[in-house]
Structure formats: structure tokens, C-alpha cells
Amino acid sequence: MNKGIVILISGPSGVGKGTVVKEILRDGDKYALSISATTRNKREGEVDGVSYFFISKEEFRSRIEQGLMLEYAEYCGNFYGTPKAYVDEMVNKGKNIILEIEVQGAENVKRIMPEAVSIFVMPPDMNALESRLRSRGTEDEETVRKRLDTAAVEMEKAVCYDYIVVNDRLEDCIDDIKSIISAESHKNINMVNFVKGVLEK
């Protein structure tokens, strides 16, 4: 069995990453979602090992020191991060594992796992992003402005990703990402064993 591929998906707030990832995960035989670890308290309805791996700060720090975290960040006094073990487990099971991740986190994972495939999701244009942020209706003018500024800064990093897809029509965006995964699985490095197998017989 071939190993799975580690897929890093980033994009600005409002671009619709969450929906894109959710749709791709429908194909549960092929895809799995990375589960983060956190030191914050479990909220009602959350399940350990599903929503997050809930661990203590002491445990989290110890894992960082042992190099067991692919990336992590501190946010409002708590740690959030990606345990390497779960990603490795899924990859070895042949699943393509998706990490929905910030720009900084993606850079860190790429350093440890250069074979990870990074994909940046772009909006078709700034107007589309703005109207998506506004249509949420939950944010005031200043917050929308701030998010758009942050988005512009993040999108300047898009060209550092292996691939860039555009979320204009959702179905096209999903097809584009699936094509990337299919292409990656056919790269020479991932097909060496197959070729050997044919030639040896």
C-alpha cells in the first residue's frame, strides 16, 4: 500500500477553507483531518481525540521539547499544536491527511516534513473576500477592515506555497485540490516501488 500524503491548506479568513476541507473529507477512505492538541479546557460537546487531544500544559511543553509537535502556537494563554504521531499514523495507513493551518504553522511543518504538499486557497478577488466577510454579518466595519488587511498580508505569502487554488466555484476548487493530490501520488518518487515491482517480475 502507498503511504498517504500530508496536505497543508492555508488561506485568508473568509476564503472558505473550512467548507472546502469539509467537502474533501467526505471521501473518508482517502482523506483524514489532522487532530490538534490543545491545553485549553474541553467545552461541552467536545470529545477528546476527536475535537482535539486535550492535554496539560506540562505535557504540551514536554512534547515540544521531545520534538513531537509539528508546529504549535500560544493563543490567549493556551497552546495549540499538531502532534506528529497522529499525522504519521494516518500517512502510514495510506490516508491523505489534511492540516488546515496558518501561514506560520505551514512554514514550520514544511521545515520538518519537506514532503508535505502546501496549498494556498485564494479568493477570486478582494471584492469577493470582502463580501464573504460582510455576509457573515457578525463583524463590525472595523473588524472587516482589519481582516481584509490581514488577508492581504497573508496572500503575499501565497507564492511560497507549492500550489495555489482559487475558491470561486466551490466544486472547481475541490476538483483542483483533488487533482493536486492525485498528481502528487503519481510523482516519480511515489511510484518507484510500483516500477520496481513491474520490472522484477
Place this chain on the structure above:
Amino acid sequence: MNKGIVILISGPSGVGKGTVVKEILRDGDKYALSISATTRNKREGEVDGVSYFFISKEEFRSRIEQGLMLEYAEYCGNFYGTPKAYVDEMVNKGKNIILEIEVQGAENVKRIMPEAVSIFVMPPDMNALESRLRSRGTEDEETVRKRLDTAAVEMEKAVCYDYIVVNDRLEDCIDDIKSIISAESHKNINMVNFVKGVLEK
């Protein structure tokens, strides 16, 4: 408009490259086939600029000297080669242009056009290749043996290609190749202008 992609397709005799290429070319808006130049005489039914570009040996040699051929070979006293101009023209029109090409030719094109995407088509196994060669019914035992030996030598070069696809079910093989082209068109280098466009507005 984005430029097209140059696609080099190789594979052993009997693997079904021709059928695969023909099927991909049905999508004529996106794909075009490279037209070779040759110094051999035009046969009945052949059209200049469609079947081949028919040119004299003098002209062919002059084009080689001027670096106007992406690759060429001499076969039975005649030259066959790929004129760079036609490939460039199609790429600039936004067409993905396919070169069905021998291993040596693919290496030469890659040297001149490192951005070309090379794909090797493998049979699922040697038995499949053997039975396809036999089912043609046109070749005697010795020829089949020779072709299988040549195939094995060619397939050892498969890992030098960017991608390796398997022609087991034809539809899957075509999908795999189309996915590769889609993925290539979403590589960061091919999306730089798009990102710039979004950020400039």
C-alpha cells in the same frame, strides 16, 4: 490568459500511449498535439502541416544548426524532429501541447525546456504488456520478445520522468494525466500573476 503547458508522454510499445493521447486531445480547447517535421516523402493522404511538416534535408539541417529543433533523430535515412516554433505558438495560445516522444527525445526536450512536464505511461504488469503486443497479431514470437526486452529497458527510465501513470483502465489513466496537467497549472510559479492581480486591486 495563462500559457499552456508542454507535456512529454513516453512509454513502451504496446502500453497504449496512442489511445491515451487521442482521448486527451478530444478536449481540443485545452489540448493540442505537437506536429513533427520530417524529411521523408509525403505519403498519400498526408497533409503538410497536419500529419507532418514536410521539409528538405537541407532545411532540416539548417534548422538544427539554428537551434530551431527541440529534438530530432535520424531513422532509415530520414530526419524526424520537433520544431520549437509550433510548440511555442501553441503554448502562447494557452494550449497544453502534447509530444508523444521516445525516451531519448524527452531527455533532449527537458534540457531545452526544463518547464516541460514529463509523464511515463507504465503497463500494470509485464503480462498485460505482453498480451497487448500479442493481441495485435501482426508480430511473430521473436519480434514480441524483442519488444518486451526493449520495453524493460525503457521502463527503467520511468523514474527519470516527473510523473508515472499506469494504463490499466484507460479512463483512469486519462483522468490521472488530466489531474497532473491541472495540478501543474496551479503550481505557484504559474499562479504568480493571478496572485499579483488580486493584491493590486
